[in-house]
Amino acid sequence: MEKFKSKIDLWLAFVLIVIFGLALIQFAYEKKWIGLSFIFCVISFIVHMFTTTFYTIERGKLRIKCGFLIDFTIEIKNVKKISETFNVLSSPALSLDRLEIVYGKYDTVLISPKDKKGFLEAVKRINPEIEIVLKK
Secondary structure, three states: OEEEEEOOOHHHHHHHHHHHHHHHHHHHHOOOHHHHHHHHHHHHHHHHHHHOEEEEEEOOEEEEEEOOOEEEEEEHHHEEEEEEEOOOOOOOOOOOOEEEEEEOOOEEEEEOEOOHHHHHHHHHHHOOOOEEEOOO
16 A cells, blocks of 8 residues: 655645634634634644545555545546646645546546655556646
8 A cells, every 4th residue: 555645735734824823812812712612623623634635545546535524536447647737626635736637437636645756656557558747
């Protein structure tokens, strides 16, 4: 089994820390305990997503895991194309430096493995027919 962690954009983490940190401070200062509890739950959810987003390759399958919300598997033999993209659509990726995986008839998913080169090599070992499109 090969495991690839998601790349995390530092600017995204910084923006989230600032926004939710300021809200946390504001609610604590104003002693609004319900708001404080809500923001704490949101922060816990985001930390959970950041620590549990990864991609594994095992027995010819790619598993995409993102917290407790996303957990699905793709047969690598069904992957047709993998291309680099900076698409901002919601996806199990913590960076905008992403790979778009086209599989099945019309299905796509966006991921952001930290070791992009290693990920592509691992997938190509299983299915050498995959078209890889990298930006220069």
